[in-house]
Amino acid sequence: MASRNLIASGRKIVAIGRNFSEHAKELGNAVPKTPFFFLKPTSSYISNGQSIEVPTGCEVHHEVELGVVIGKDGRDIPASQAESHVAGYTLALDMTARNLQDAAKKAGLPWSAAKGYDTFTPIGDLIPKDSIPDTNNVDLSLKIDGVTKQNGNTKDMIFKVPMLIEYVSSIMKLQAGDVILTGTPAGVGPVKPGETVTCELGTKGTILSQLRFPVVARPNKP
Amino acid sequence: MASRNLIASGRKIVAIGRNFSEHAKELGNAVPKTPFFFLKPTSSYISNGQSIEVPTGCEVHHEVELGVVIGKDGRDIPASQAESHVAGYTLALDMTARNLQDAAKKAGLPWSAAKGYDTFTPIGDLIPKDSIPDTNNVDLSLKIDGVTKQNGNTKDMIFKVPMLIEYVSSIMKLQAGDVILTGTPAGVGPVKPGETVTCELGTKGTILSQLRFPVVARPNKP
Ligand SMILES: [Mg+2]
Ligand SMILES: [Mg+2]
Ligand SMILES: [Mg+2]
Numbered sequence: 070m071a072s073r074n075l076i077a078s079g080r081k082i083v084a085i086g087r088n089f090s091e092h093a094k095e096l097g098n099a100v101p102k103t104p105f106f107f108l109k110p111t112s113s114y115i116s117n118g119q120s121i122e123v124p125t126g127c128e129v130h131h132e133v134e135l136g137v138v139i140g141k142d143g144r145d146i147p148a149s150q151a152e153s154h155v156a157g158y159t160l161a162l163d164m165t166a167r168n169l170q171d172a173a174k175k176a177g178l179p180w181s182a183a184k185g186y187d188t189f190t191p192i193g194d195l196i197p198k199d200s201i202p203d204t205n206n207v208d209l210s211l212k213i214d215g216v217t218k219q220n221g222n223t224k225d226m227i228f229k230v231p232m233l234i235e236y237v238s239s240i241m242k243l244q245a246g247d248v249i250l251t252g253t254p255a256g257v258g259p260v261k262p263g264e265t266v267t268c269e270l271g272t273k274g275t276i277l278s279q280l281r282f283p284v285v286a287r288p289n290k291p
Numbered sequence: 292m293a294s295r296n297l298i299a300s301g302r303k304i305v306a307i308g309r310n311f312s313e314h315a316k317e318l319g320n321a322v323p324k325t326p327f328f329f330l331k332p333t334s335s336y337i338s339n340g341q342s343i344e345v346p347t348g349c350e351v352h353h354e355v356e357l358g359v360v361i362g363k364d365g366r367d368i369p370a371s372q373a374e375s376h377v378a379g380y381t382l383a384l385d386m387t388a389r390n391l392q393d394a395a396k397k398a399g400l401p402w403s404a405a406k407g408y409d410t411f412t413p414i415g416d417l418i419p420k421d422s423i424p425d426t427n428n429v430d431l432s433l434k435i436d437g438v439t440k441q442n443g444n445t446k447d448m449i450f451k452v453p454m455l456i457e458y459v460s461s462i463m464k465l466q467a468g469d470v471i472l473t474g475t476p477a478g479v480g481p482v483k484p485g486e487t488v489t490c491e492l493g494t495k496g497t498i499l500s501q502l503r504f505p506v507v508a509r510p511n512k513p
Contacts (some may be wrong), residue, residue, distance in 0.1 A: 080302070081332045086401070107401035108330040110303045112464045124462075144409065145512040177396030179308070179329035179403075185463050187366065239512065240346075241407050242334050290367040290461065 072116040072159070072192050075138065079246045082109040082190060083237050084134075084163050088252025089225050095255050104228045104236045107180045109163070109250075113190040117280045122188040122287035123262055127166035129189075131260050132253035133211040133219050133268045135204070136161040137230055138195055139249070144242035151234035154243060157195045158204070160270040160278040162211075163250050164189035167259070187287075192248070193278045196270070200277055204230040209254060211268040219268075221254025262286040294338040294381070294414050297360065301468045304331040304412060305459050306356075306385050310448050310474025317477050326450045326458045329402045331385070331472075335412040339502045344410040344509035345484055349388035351411075353482050354475035355433040355441050355490045357426070358383040359452055360417055361471070366464035373456035376465060380418045380426070382492040382500040384433075385472050386411035389481070409509075414470070415500045418492070422499055426452040431476060433490040441490075443476020484508040 083106050087093035090100045115121070123129045140156025163184070170183035201207060204223060211219040228236070233249055243249075260266055262285050270278040305328050309315040312322045337343070345351045362378025385406070392405035423429060426445060433441040450458070455471055465471075482488055484507050492500040 081334065083332075083403075105400055106403060108332060108403045108407065110305075110330060110463050112303065112466060147512075174399030177399060178327055180401045181305075181329045181403075182327070182462050185330065187462075187464050240404050240409075241332050242409050244334060290369075 072194050075192060075195065075246065075248065076111065076114040076116060079111040079114065079248060080244050082111060082248050082250065084109055084184065084250040085228070085233055085252045088227050089221060089254045090227060091225070091255035092253055092257065095257070100227065104233060106237060107184055109190050110185050113185055113187055115188050115191050117193055119282065120188065120285045121164060121191060121260065121266065121282045122285055123260065124186055124287040128168040128259050130165045130167045130257045131211055131218065131266055132163040132165060132257050133209045134161050134163050134250045134253050135207050135209060135223055135270065136192065137249040137251060139243045139247040140245055142242065142244050144238055146234050146238040146243065148231035148235040151231035154234060155198055156245070157198045158201050159195055159248065160193040160268060160280055161250055162191040162268065163253060164191070191280065191282050193280050196277050201272055203272070206272055208271045211266065213260060213264050213266055218258055219254055219256035225254065226252065260284045294416050297414060297417065297468065297470065298333065298336040298338060301333045301336065301470060302466050304333060304470050304472065306331055306406065306472040307450070307455055307474045310450055311443060311476045312449060313447070313477035314475055314479065317479070322449065326455060328459060329406055331412050332407050335407055335409055337410045337413050339415055341504065342410065342507045343386060343413060343482065343488065343504045344507055345482065346408055346509040350390040350481050352387045352389045352479045353433055353440065353488055354385040354387060354479050355431045356383050356385050356472045356475050357429050357431060357445055357492065358414065359471040359473060361465045361469040362467055364464065364466050366460055368456055368460040368465065370453035370457040373453035376456060377420055378417065378467070379420045380423050381470065382415040382490060382502055383472055384413040384490065385475060386413070413502065413504050415502050418499050423494055425494070428494055430493045433488065435482060435486050435488055440480055441476055441478035447476065448474065482506045
């Protein structure tokens with residue numbers, strides 16, 4: 070499935086926070102004892118090669134993540150049956166206006182704007198489920214202008230994919246086309262207009278997805 | 292348009308917080324100087340007559356709201372052109388697990404779970420735009436078992452509909468089928484299994500929508 074199909078038909082994006090302890094620590098946060106998540110709007114999707122926009126006044130951070138694409142509707146899905154609800158995987162970025170998120174956290178306000186700007190969810194094509202037999206051994210990396218910034222492996226996830234599907238579906242039913250973003254490894258940081266972000270997903274030495282996104286300033290209002 | 296079309300095709304629900312000063316005060320919050328919003332998943336929609344579920348451990352509050360249904364895609368929509376992007380209006384409830392929201396606010400965490408459980412967005416049919424010539428004079432009321440709990444008018448909104456469309460679309464593009472929930476008047480409070488919630492929307496003495504939702508306990512996991 071090309072990312073444009075996901076972008077056209079996706080219903081929701083459920084993004085897990087602080088799922089890698091080194092990343093939780095680098096932002097000064099406690100390591101969570103239960104998962105938590107926020108929603109991103111599907112209007113924030115862009116596909117490979119499109120531009121990530123930096124809105125005026127926003128410090129925009131990259132977060133490279135494994136995305137789980139739901140293929141079958143379900144509610145209260147037990148972890149033991151989670152895999153049967155998965156269509157496949159994808160490589161995605163959870164772009165974040167870190168300064169707005171920090172302000173929201175302090176004020177006890179929602180993260181939705183900080184996480185939801187247009188272009189804040191760059192996403193790749195569907196990776197067939199069979200290509201990733203073990204979701205606990207996926208390499209994720211990200212470079213800015215060729216310099217490595219993030220380089221992690223999903224073995225360091227605090228909450229594993231089946232448990233995340235169980236948790237999310239105990240609150241909100243999952244529907245075909247929904248995407249769960251499973252959290253980012255350490256190394257997040259700002260992107261600036263003029264830079265180019267590249268990222269890669271692989272397993273056991275095989276590269277399964279490579280994406281490239283130029284960074285631009287969000288155009289001013291007309 | 293029947294609510295089932297909205298439920299089937301809607302992309303996102305953008306819900307404005309604290310848009311009535313009496314409601315902001317009743318929860319001990321400051322009256323906001325700029326709007327803020329959170330996202331609800333479209334998987335939380337139910338239509339007239341379906342049951343609102345109370346999950347175990349949740350204190351679930353009713354919030355009756357005017358919904359704005361987007362009819363035309365747009366980004367950076369100026370308030371002066373906002374009306375041309377509106378397909379019509381709807382009556383909706385922004386059901387809220389208040390205890391989870393309070394905990395999230397204290398911890399600086401997202402509101403998404405507290406606002407996003409299945410059945411937490413009961414919604415009526417589309418009310419044609421022409422039926423509401425003035426969005427600043429819409430009556431909203433809600434009863435539990437026939438006893439009035441909320442009874443307000445959108446004249447008391449802090450941020451008016453055109454400004455809300457301008458604000459939201461300056462962050463995330465609006466797409467046909469998106470719904471903006473515009474905030475609730477004072478009088479929010481808990482609903483309990485066995486009760487029946489009814490709500491009404493009207494303008495200048497004409498009732499435009501009447502909805503009814505039984506309240507049940509969320510069934511236990513299989
Ligand atoms: Mg949120
Ligand atoms: Mg993230
Ligand atoms: Mg509300």
